[in-house]
Amino acid sequence: xxxxxxxxxxxxxxxxxxxxxxxxxxxxxxxSPLHPEFLTTDGRRFTVNRVFCIAKNYEEHAKEMGxxxxxxxxxxxxxxxxxxxxxxxxxxxxxxxxxxxxxxxxVVLGKGGRNLRLEDAEAVIFGYAVGLDFTRRDRQTExxxxxxxxxxxxxxxxxxxxxxxxxxxxxxxxxxAVITLEVNSEIRQxxxxxxxxxxxxxxxxxxxxxxxxxAGDLIFTGTPSGVGQITRGDRLVGKINGLTDLEISLV
Numbered sequence: 001x002x003x004x005x006x007x008x009x010x011x012x013x014x015x016x017x018x019x020x021x022x023x024x025x026x027x028x029x030x031x032s033p034l035h036p037e038f039l040t041t042d043g044r045r046f047t048v049n050r051v052f053c054i055a056k057n058y059e060e061h062a063k064e065m066g067x068x069x070x071x072x073x074x075x076x077x078x079x080x081x082x083x084x085x086x087x088x089x090x091x092x093x094x095x096x097x098x099x100x101x102x103x104x105x106x107v108v109l110g111k112g113g114r115n116l117r118l119e120d121a122e123a124v125i126f127g128y129a130v131g132l133d134f135t136r137r138d139r140q141t142e143x144x145x146x147x148x149x150x151x152x153x154x155x156x157x158x159x160x161x162x163x164x165x166x167x168x169x170x171x172x173x174x175x176x177a178v179i180t181l182e183v184n185s186e187i188r189q190x191x192x193x194x195x196x197x198x199x200x201x202x203x204x205x206x207x208x209x210x211x212x213x214x215a216g217d218l219i220f221t222g223t224p225s226g227v228g229q230i231t232r233g234d235r236l237v238g239k240i241n242g243l244t245d246l247e248i249s250l251v
Contacts, residue, residue: 037086042167046216049214054222058195078155084160084161085160087158100134102227103180104133104221112212116204127168132161135227176194179238193240
C-alpha cells in the first residue's frame, strides 16, 4: 500500500466521523438562550442585551437598608438578560421566604458608546419603562453577613419585571416624575425620580466608562424607600407619570 493510499484511508475515516458528529448535533436541535424582547408603545419589538441595576440611588431607601449613598460613584450590579420578564404573572421564586419588591425607572438604550460625556448621554436613550427589581432579602442579608457576593439575591428567574417601553421622543428626558408601587391597591412605595442621587444621564455616562454600552442595554435606576415583603397571590402595580403602568400578579 502506498503512502497516498494510507492518507486517503485516514481522510475517509475522519470525514466519516465528522459527518456522524454533525448529524448528532443537528438531531439535538440545540439552540442558544433567546434574549427576551421588549415591546414599545408604538408596537415595535427590540431585543434585550445587558441589564445594569443601580443600588442605593435614593437617599431614603439607602437609609432604610442601613446604609448611605456613595457620593464618589454609583454602585451597580448586573442581572442575566434572561432574568428579565414581560409576563403579567410571575412565579414566586425558590430559596426564599422573604421576597421584596423594588419599583424602578428603567432606561432603554438605543445606541451604544464608550466614555460618553454628560452632554452626549441623552442621545443614546431609546426610551423608558416601569420596572420591578425583585430581591430575595433573606439571601441578601445572609450574604452580606458572611461577606459574600449577593448575586443569588438579585439574579434569578423573573427577577427583573418590565413594562411597555415609551420611546423618548414621546416623553423627553425624564428628570421629574412621580414613581409609586401599589400592592393589593395599597401604596407601598412613593417618590419622585428627581430624588435620584445620580440622574439618568449621569448613570449612562458613568457606566460607559466601565465598558462599552450597546443598543438594547437596560438600566434599572434604583428604587425609592418603602420596599417590603410580598407573597403569592399579591397583585402589584408600578406607576411612573407619563409611562405605561406595570401590572404583575405573583403566583
